[in-house]
Amino acid sequence: MENPNIQMENLNIGMKNLNIATVYTGNNCTGEPIMIPVMPVRPELARAYVPYQLYNKIFSAQEALRKGTVFPELVK
Amino acid sequence: MWFYDKKTQYPINIKKPDPRMAIAILTQYGGPNGELAASLRYLSQRFSMPTKEAKATLNDIGTEELAHLEMIGTMVHQLMDKVPPKELEKLHVDTTYVIHGRAVYPSDSNGVPFTAAYIESMEDPIANLNEDLAAEEKARATYDYLINIADDPDVIDPLRFLREREVVHYQRFGETLRIVQETMGKKKYY
Amino acid sequence: MDEQTTLLEQIMAYDFALYDLQLFLNTHPSDANALRDYKMALEQSENLRRQYQSKFGPLTARYLPNTTCWQWINDPWPWNNKEV
Numbered sequence: 001m002e003n004p005n006i007q008m009e010n011l012n013i014g015m016k017n018l019n020i021a022t023v024y025t026g027n028n029c030t031g032e033p034i035m036i037p038v039m040p041v042r043p044e045l046a047r048a049y050v051p052y053q054l055y056n057k058i059f060s061a062q063e064a065l066r067k068g069t070v071f072p073e074l075v076k
Numbered sequence: 077m078w079f080y081d082k083k084t085q086y087p088i089n090i091k092k093p094d095p096r097m098a099i100a101i102l103t104q105y106g107g108p109n110g111e112l113a114a115s116l117r118y119l120s121q122r123f124s125m126p127t128k129e130a131k132a133t134l135n136d137i138g139t140e141e142l143a144h145l146e147m148i149g150t151m152v153h154q155l156m157d158k159v160p161p162k163e164l165e166k167l168h169v170d171t172t173y174v175i176h177g178r179a180v181y182p183s184d185s186n187g188v189p190f191t192a193a194y195i196e197s198m199e200d201p202i203a204n205l206n207e208d209l210a211a212e213e214k215a216r217a218t219y220d221y222l223i224n225i226a227d228d229p230d231v232i233d234p235l236r237f238l239r240e241r242e243v244v245h246y247q248r249f250g251e252t253l254r255i256v257q258e259t260m261g262k263k264k265y266y
Numbered sequence: 267m268d269e270q271t272t273l274l275e276q277i278m279a280y281d282f283a284l285y286d287l288q289l290f291l292n293t294h295p296s297d298a299n300a301l302r303d304y305k306m307a308l309e310q311s312e313n314l315r316r317q318y319q320s321k322f323g324p325l326t327a328r329y330l331p332n333t334t335c336w337q338w339i340n341d342p343w344p345w346n347n348k349e350v
Contacts, residue, residue: 024296033296036254047257048206050250053290055299061279061307065086068240070286076243082325084344085282087275091347132292140285150345157347244286251293 023052078139085143086237090154090230095169097231098155099185101222104238105148106182106190109214115141117195117211121204127259130201133252134208137245144238149180151234156180201260205253209246216242273318277325280311 024033038052058070067075104110118138125131156178164173172187182190196207219239226232267275287304294300319329323337 023294034255034259036251036258040254040258044257048209048250048253050209050247050254052251052254053247053294055290055294055297058283058287058303061283061310062276064286065237065275065279065282068237069244070283071244071290074244074247075240079326081281082344083274083278083281085278085285087271087278088345089347129293129295133289136285136289136292140289146344153345154347244289248289248293255293 023054078142084147084150085140086147086234088147088150088154088230088234090151090228092228092230093157093159094155094228094231095159095164095167097226097228098152099169099172100225101148101151101155101185101231101235102180102183103185104215104218104222105145105152105180107184107188107218108194109211109218110184110190111141111145111148111215112182112190113194114138114211114215115145116192117197118208120195120197121201121208124197124199124204125201125256127255129255130205130252133248137248140241140245144241147234147238151231152180155231201256202253205249205256208249209253212242212246212249216246270318270322273314273322277311277314277318280307280314283307284311 023036023038036052038054040049043049053071053073056071056073058064059067059072061070064070069075106112115138118134118141122131122134122138125134159178161170161173164170164178175181175187184190196204198204216239219235219242223232223235223239226235284304284307287300287307291297291300291304315325319325320331323329323340327338329337
């Protein structure tokens with residue numbers, strides 16, 4: 001059986017090369033903020049992870065309607 | 077509750093009738109990967125969501141899917157409306173016509189009526205959200221197939237719009253799953 | 267394209283931008299940039315809707331410029347083809 005610590009090490013080495021930024025969710029008005037990294041530093045097994053989007057530039061409203069989103073990075 | 081805004085989310089103005097395309101598109105009205113399934117799924121699951129971000133996301137994406145249901149219904153209507161019955165017979169869509177006329181009815185493209193068996197709603201938010209991710213991908217793939225067989229730009233444009241919305245919804249459900257997983261920690265669900 | 271259609275499509279564009287930003291804000295409720303852009307799009311949408319409704323009638327049932335006439339039922343309804 002593989003050593004699970006080695007698995008996690010390999011994941012962390014991979015993650016170091018990613019530009020990890022944190023995103024604060026939670027709402028200053030009504031709740032405590034929580035930190036969500038773009039990708040988790042220690043992902044769990046048997047769990048799915050979608051990268052958390054960061055805000056950049058958005059399309060004009062007219063272009064957004066044509067494209068189907070205001071976010072250029074989500075046009076696929 | 078819901079209010080109604082008297083416009084479609086995206087402009088729809090189909091000038092050329094096409095009954096066969098109408099029947100094909102009907103799958104996104106009452107079929108397994110369609111907008112009715114999506115809206116009922118999300119609007120039912122929202123009651124069990126644990127965090128406020130998750131409640132808002134399920135609520136608001138479920139609401140947007142109702143607007144998409146309206147778009148699909150509009151497209152089917154415009155593609156079928158006023159086509160003479162003899163034309164429908166020539167194009168082999170008369171089997172739908174004899175039951176519904178040229179009306180819009182929630183079924184798939186084979187006439188199979190809509191069923192809640194297409195959706196799941198469980199108390200476990202992680203199970204729900206994984207289903208939602210799958211649903212968005214299946215809807216996106218279905219729009220790929222529809223775009224492949226469409227010719228008319230008046231039809232392709234709204235289909236492309238709807239396809240892109242599925243991509244965006246996938247991202248939002250993915251983020252919601254991240255929040256639920258990371259704030260619920262290692263809590264077990266019974 | 268006539269003026270009614272042009273104006274309505276501009277409203278569709280801003281209302282759509284608002285909805286896409288709303289979904290983003292639901293998972294990023296502290297994002298100041300998104301909030302700023304939402305506010306700008308909201309102002310545009312409200313302005314255009316005011317113009318549209320005064321010329322062409324209600325977009326919602328909550329528009330009642332006078333009490334002699336219930337315009338809400340009037341055409342066009344969204345699923346009608348433009349060439350009627």
